[in-house]
Amino acid sequence: MTQAWVLGQRALREAWRTPEALLPTLFIPLFFLVVNVGQAARIFPSKSTSFLHGQGYGAFQLPSSLLLAASFGSAALFLVEEIEGGYFDKLRATPIPRTAIVLGRLISEGVKGVFMASALVVLGLIFGIRIASGPLGFVLLVGLAALWAVVFSGFMQAIALKTRSAAATNSAGLIFFPLLFLTPNFVPRNLLTRPMEIAATVNPVTYVMEALRSLILEDLVWSKILYGFGVATALGVVMLALNVRLIRHYD
Amino acid sequence: MAKVQSSGATAAVQAEGLVKHYATKKEVIEAVRGVDLRVETGEVFGFLGPNGAGKSTTVRMLTTLLSITSGSAFVAGVDVARDPDEARRRMGVALQEAGLDARQTGRELLVLQGRLFDMSPSDASARADELLALVELEEAADRRIKGYSGGMKRRLDLASALVHEPDVLFLDEPTTGLDPASRLTVWDELRRINTRGTTIFLTTQYLEEADQLCDRIAIIDGGLIVREGTPAQLKAELRERRGLATDPTLDDVFLDATGRTRVAGDVQEVSR
Numbered sequence: 001m002t003q004a005w006v007l008g009q010r011a012l013r014e015a016w017r018t019p020e021a022l023l024p025t026l027f028i029p030l031f032f033l034v035v036n037v038g039q040a041a042r043i044f045p046s047k048s049t050s051f052l053h054g055q056g057y058g059a060f061q062l063p064s065s066l067l068l069a070a071s072f073g074s075a076a077l078f079l080v081e082e083i084e085g086g087y088f089d090k091l092r093a094t095p096i097p098r099t100a101i102v103l104g105r106l107i108s109e110g111v112k113g114v115f116m117a118s119a120l121v122v123l124g125l126i127f128g129i130r131i132a133s134g135p136l137g138f139v140l141l142v143g144l145a146a147l148w149a150v151v152f153s154g155f156m157q158a159i160a161l162k163t164r165s166a167a168a169t170n171s172a173g174l175i176f177f178p179l180l181f182l183t184p185n186f187v188p189r190n191l192l193t194r195p196m197e198i199a200a201t202v203n204p205v206t207y208v209m210e211a212l213r214s215l216i217l218e219d220l221v222w223s224k225i226l227y228g229f230g231v232a233t234a235l236g237v238v239m240l241a242l243n244v245r246l247i248r249h250y251d
Numbered sequence: 252m253a254k255v256q257s258s259g260a261t262a263a264v265q266a267e268g269l270v271k272h273y274a275t276k277k278e279v280i281e282a283v284r285g286v287d288l289r290v291e292t293g294e295v296f297g298f299l300g301p302n303g304a305g306k307s308t309t310v311r312m313l314t315t316l317l318s319i320t321s322g323s324a325f326v327a328g329v330d331v332a333r334d335p336d337e338a339r340r341r342m343g344v345a346l347q348e349a350g351l352d353a354r355q356t357g358r359e360l361l362v363l364q365g366r367l368f369d370m371s372p373s374d375a376s377a378r379a380d381e382l383l384a385l386v387e388l389e390e391a392a393d394r395r396i397k398g399y400s401g402g403m404k405r406r407l408d409l410a411s412a413l414v415h416e417p418d419v420l421f422l423d424e425p426t427t428g429l430d431p432a433s434r435l436t437v438w439d440e441l442r443r444i445n446t447r448g449t450t451i452f453l454t455t456q457y458l459e460e461a462d463q464l465c466d467r468i469a470i471i472d473g474g475l476i477v478r479e480g481t482p483a484q485l486k487a488e489l490r491e492r493r494g495l496a497t498d499p500t501l502d503d504v505f506l507d508a509t510g511r512t513r514v515a516g517d518v519q520e521v522s523r
Contacts, residue, residue: 006366014354017395086350089316090411093344094367095336251318 003096007104008111014078015112025072026116029065030123036061040186051188053217059129062120063212064185066141067205069116070149071176075105076156080166092250102157102243106150113149117142129216137215140225144215147232148208152176154239161246179205207231261328263419263450264290264313268322271308271474282308284474285322290467292418295441295451297465299458301509305474306454307347307423313452314344314421327418340368343412343420343449347427350408353397357388357407360396361414368415375414382410386440402433409440413449420444422453426460438464458501468501470508478508 015022041057052060082088091101121131121141131138159172182199183206189197200206211228214221269286272279283305290296300306311317313324315335324331327341352360358379365375383392386406391399399407405425412420425441426434434457441464445451455461461468462482470478478485485504489495493507 003367006363010352010355010359010363013359014352017354082352085353086346087352088350089346090344090350091367092316093314093339093342094364095339095369096367 001100004100004103004107007091007100008107011075011078011105011108012111015074015108018074021074021077022112025069025074026119028072029069029120032068033058033061033065036064036186044187051191051217053132055130055132055217056128058124058127059216060213062124062129062216063209064180064183066117066120066145066212067148067180067209068176069120070113070145071152071173071180073109073112073149073153073156075109075153076160076169076173077166079105079157079160080164080169083160083164084166092247098247099240099244102154102161102240102247105157106153106240106243109153110146110150113146114142116149117145131216132218133215133220137220140220141212141215144208144212144225144228144232147229147236151232151236151239154236154243158239158242158246161243161250179203182206183209185209204231204235261292262289262325263292263294264288264296264324264326264452266309266313266322266324269309269312269319269324270321271305271312271317272320281474283312286471286474286476288469288476290419290450290452292450293445293448294466295445295453295464297461297468298452298454298471299456299461299468299505300454300471301511304471304509306471309471310346310421310423310452310454314342314346315339316344340415341418343415343417345405345408345412345421345425346423351396351404351411354395356393356395357383357399358392360407361411364411364414370415378414382413385413385443386410400433402429402436405429405433405437406440409437409444413444417449419450419452422451424454424456427456434460458505462501470505472509478504 037056037058044052044057044060046052046054046056049057079088082091092098121129121138125131131141133140156169156173160169163169182196182203184192184200189200189206189210192200207227208231211225214224266286266288269283269288270281271283272281274280286305286309298306298309308317312319313326313331315331315338319332326338329338329341331338355363361379361382362372362375365378366372370378379392383389386409388403388407388410391403396404396407409422409425412422422441426437429437438460441451441453451464453464465482467479467481468485469476480488482501482504486499486501489499489504489507493499
């Protein structure tokens with residue numbers, strides 16, 4: 001674990017030194033938040049829309065932006081760069097567990113996820129969004145968003161290890177957009193058309209989004225929160241196992 | 252060069268019947284077809300061959316970076332397939348195109364390397380200082396690697412391969428792409444490292460480099476070793492076999508061994 005943390009610190013230094021890779025991950029989700037609220041806020045006035053629990057439409061949309069920010073991790077692209085440049089082989093030639101090599105970058109994505117989610121939520125607070133579940137809810141909100149950052153980075157890293165191609169890794173990242181739009185992104189699940197409702201129900205991102213949303217709009221609703229954390233943790237375990245398998249068989 | 256231990260002792264590098272096959276959808280490519288090697292402790296061993304001959308594939312198998320299809324390989328007496336982590340502790344590796352993390356500083360890279368070899372933060376830091384002095388990069392130590400010249404990157408790569416004081420140092424084309432002055436600096440470093448007792452296994456495209464640095468060389472072609480011996484032995488063998496009036500160069504040995512010949516200044520392949 002020490003070696004994974006040492007590699008995680010290196011990845012954090014790398015992120016700090018490449019703000020050009022970091023800033024769009026904050027800017028684009030904010031852009032989507034502003035545009036989505038601008039387009040739909042008048043359709044859903046807070047006073048007459050029960051699913052907003054008295055808040056504005058921005059509060060309903062914030063989870064989408066949190067998930068979007070968490071899915072923009074640069075770990076996999078830096079990994080491809082390292083594979084192409086030869087440093088990855090240098091790491092593989094050290095006697096550290098293969099798990100540490102993949103965990104290092106995931107740890108860093110988790111830490112970055114905490115900072116990105118905190119920044120987005122604080123910006124939301126400035127613009128009048130309230131975290132109805134209180135300080136504990138804030139911690140859980142940021143924690144779940146960061147956990148999702150680890151999960152999605154794990155997915156991207158697996159693609160990077162399998163394809164060793166920046167183009168393929170970049171393209172794989174785009175899968176998040178259909179996944180995001182097949183969630184109750186604009187309205188709750190019970191208001192979706194039947195086909196969309198089915199698609200959202202089988203989409204794991206839905207449960208993470210619903211947990212994040214409940215933390216913003218409601219008091220601590222543990223059934224939704226645990227569902228969200230459960231789905232993210234299960235996917236995280238699958239991604240980590242996949243990464244470890246790929247690096248162990250990497251030739 | 253450092254004193255070479257007799258062949259009775261454990262070899263620094265030993266390979267027997269080393270084979271690597273790559274399976275594609277259409278065919279099986281035999282990159283290495285049965286390499287036998289023995290490198291004695293303290294030697295500088297040169298591994299030569301034309302592009303695609305199997306040099307890098309062999310080195311990657313010996314350094315645990317590539318799985319072995321069949322055969323066996325030992326580094327400092329450790330089986331690289333059975334105990335890769337222990338083998339990694341015994342060897343230093345600097346591959347083609349200095350594999351460095353350009354966003355770190357030279358010092359950060361060396362300290363990290365030390366930490367990955369189980370050193371404490373203070374030991375890793377002290378070792379980084381030592382190595383930066385050895386490769387004369389003290390002044391540039393706290394600059395990002397992306398600003399280093401090709402020669403500086405090579406020297407830093409060498410230093411990072413030496414962090415844990417390995418028994419055997421593997422270098423894959425350590426001077427490719429360097430200007431003549433930087434190449435001479437790297438040669439000096441290698442001589443110094445070898446004098447301290449480290450066995451050096453290097454691949455190179457430059458025959459002059461092999462002639463200058465290596466105690467013994469092996470030439471690989473088509474995945475098989477086609478010549479092995481000291482540069483002097485190989486030249487003498489060619490002179491005798493061809494009945495030449497003057498001593499051939501290592502270039503002539505290489506061309507003869509790989510089935511190529513000089514015609515009007517060009518190098519052409521001939522049928523064997």
